[in-house]
Amino acid sequence: MKFDKTILNKVMILPLGLVILFIVYRTLVFSVIMNCIPIMQEHYIIAETIRNCIDIMTIVVLMFIFKVKTGRGGVKGYLKGVGIYGLPVLMFTLFEIGNSTLWIFGGHVGLYGSGLIGYIVVNVLLYITVGIEEELMFRSVVTECVLRKNSNIIVFASVYSGLLFGLAHITNFIFDADMTMFNKWCTMIMACVFGFTLAVIFLRTKSIGAVITLHFLWDFADFMNHMMIVERYRYGGSYNALALQIPVLIVMLVIAVFCMYKRQMRLQSV
Numbered sequence: 001m002k003f004d005k006t007i008l009n010k011v012m013i014l015p016l017g018l019v020i021l022f023i024v025y026r027t028l029v030f031s032v033i034m035n036c037i038p039i040m041q042e043h044y045i046i047a048e049t050i051r052n053c054i055d056i057m058t059i060v061v062l063m064f065i066f067k068v069k070t071g072r073g074g075v076k077g078y079l080k081g082v083g084i085y086g087l088p089v090l091m092f093t094l095f096e097i098g099n100s101t102l103w104i105f106g107g108h109v110g111l112y113g114s115g116l117i118g119y120i121v122v123n124v125l126l127y128i129t130v131g132i133e134e135e136l137m138f139r140s141v142v143t144e145c146v147l148r149k150n151s152n153i154i155v156f157a158s159v160y161s162g163l164l165f166g167l168a169h170i171t172n173f174i175f176d177a178d179m180t181m182f183n184k185w186c187t188m189i190m191a192c193v194f195g196f197t198l199a200v201i202f203l204r205t206k207s208i209g210a211v212i213t214l215h216f217l218w219d220f221a222d223f224m225n226h227m228m229i230v231e232r233y234r235y236g237g238s239y240n241a242l243a244l245q246i247p248v249l250i251v252m253l254v255i256a257v258f259c260m261y262k263r264q265m266r267l268q269s270v
Helices: 005-036 038-042 044-065 074-085 087-103 115-147 154-175 181-205 208-232 240-269
Strands: none
Touching: 005 038, 005 115, 005 181, 038 115, 044 074, 044 115, 074 087, 074 154, 074 181, 074 208, 074 240, 087 208, 087 240, 115 154, 115 181, 115 208, 154 181, 154 240, 181 240
């Protein structure tokens, strides 16, 4: 296939524009919620969850406009996506939840106290809505926009979806004042890699539910890590979350590249 400049422009411009509008839109929605509902300034996580729900409804409208279809993979696609391609994330999440639970519930709950359970429940709701919101946007709308211009550019669609997913995390540089510059760059780079692997899984399984689940599991494991990091520092210890996150991402990347290579070899043999 001749991948000329005209095709490149067609497949890149619309998704990029949608992502930029998406970043601006979600920032404005959050600003309105925080400024128009004063109590939300004391309930930051709830405000984010409400913002995500509003975003989801907006994205669903976009999906109707672009006639995007989801859920084509069925139960088989879901199980394949989570239990095979996403097995490293699943195992990583179970390990981190178990490890964090043993530490936090083992008497080290000084920061959260009696509100620990409620804090966890609210964050579960937050990360569920984050998974739904971002996967519908980046794996459904964005990927669909790319592939509709040319259905043969699977590799490009996966890479581009991952890069745009990383771009969406540029807001960390603006709003997350408590993050170091190193952590901000790590977050963006890891988001690109994770976004690429999820795009590959979505294209292989046709299951939006699978990538939403994996997205939630990854974010929730990171949240549990964060709680354990805070508690360990309170008690004079330390913990490096990246020591486990990076190897898991590398394994996921290897799986994604293998899937792309296998698909390419199959297409060449036809």
